[in-house]
Amino acid sequence: QVQLVESGGGLVQPGGSLRLSCAASGSSFSFNAMGWYRQAPGKKRESVAVITNNGITNYTDSVKGRFTISRDNAKNTVYLQMNSLKPEDTAVYFCNAALIRGWNLKRIDYWGQGTQVTVSS
Numbered sequence: 001q002v003q004l005v006e007s008g009g010g011l012v013q014p015g016g017s018l019r020l021s022c023a024a025s026g027s028s029f030s031f032n033a034m035g036w037y038r039q040a041p042g043k044k045r046e047s048v049a050v051i052t053n054n055g056i057t058n059y060t061d062s063v064k065g066r067f068t069i070s071r072d073n074a075k076n077t078v079y080l081q082m083n084s085l086k087p088e089d090t091a092v093y094f095c096n097a098a099l100i101r102g103w104n105l106k107r108i109d110y111w112g113q114g115t116q117v118t119v120s121s
Contacts, residue, residue, distance in 0.1 A: 001026045002024065002026040002110045003024070003025050003026050004022055004110055004112035005022065005023050005024075005112065005113075006021065006093070006094075006095045006112040006114065006115040007021050007022075007115065008021050008115065009115030009117045010116075010117070010118070011118045011120065012117075012118070013119070013120070014085060014087060014120075015084055015085065016085050016119070017081070017083045017084075017085065018082045019079060019080070019081050019082070020036065020079065020080040020093055020115060020117075021078075022077065022097075022112055023076065023077045024076040024077065024078075024095075024110070029101070030053050030073055030076070031076065031097040031098060031099055032052065032053055032098050033050055033052045033053065033096075033097075033098045034050070034051055034071055034078040034097045035047060035048070035051060035069065035078070035095075035096045035098075036048045036049050036050075036078070036080045036093055036095060036096070037093070037094045038091035038092065038093045038117075039114075040088075040090060040091040040092075043091075045094070046060065047060060048060055048063055048067065048080070049063065049067055049080060050069070051070065051078065053073060055071075057069055062088070063082075063089075066083050066084045067080060067083070068080070068081040068083075076097075078097075080093070085117075086119060087119045090117060090118050090119050090120070092115065092116055092117075093115050093117050094111055094112055094113075094114045095111070095112035096109060096110070097110045098110075
């Protein structure tokens with residue numbers, strides 16, 4: 001059973017920083033990609049940042065230059081360093097891990113429980 005455990009969320013003032021961590025366990029394979037999604041009240045869940053097992057990263061435009069995603073493949077852990085936080089970053093942040101398996105390249109997604117990030121003065 002794959003489990004993703006998130007930590008690091010909290011309340012921070014605008015301009016502040018937080019570092020989110022997500023530790024994955026229970027997989028016999030390195031995840032092809034890990035990333036962070038977020039969902040604000042009344043909004044759909046959106047992708048924030050993704051990193052492949054080769055270290056290639058993608059960010060949504062609104063966080064470029066402020067957020068940095070990284071991973072430790074040996075620990076199956078992904079991090080999101082969030083700097084210069086804005087009120088619009090307020091959301092529940094979810095960790096995602098994806099596996100591509102089998103002859104048909106089936107994608108399997110796993111999700112954490114979410115951690116609340118609130119940016120407010």
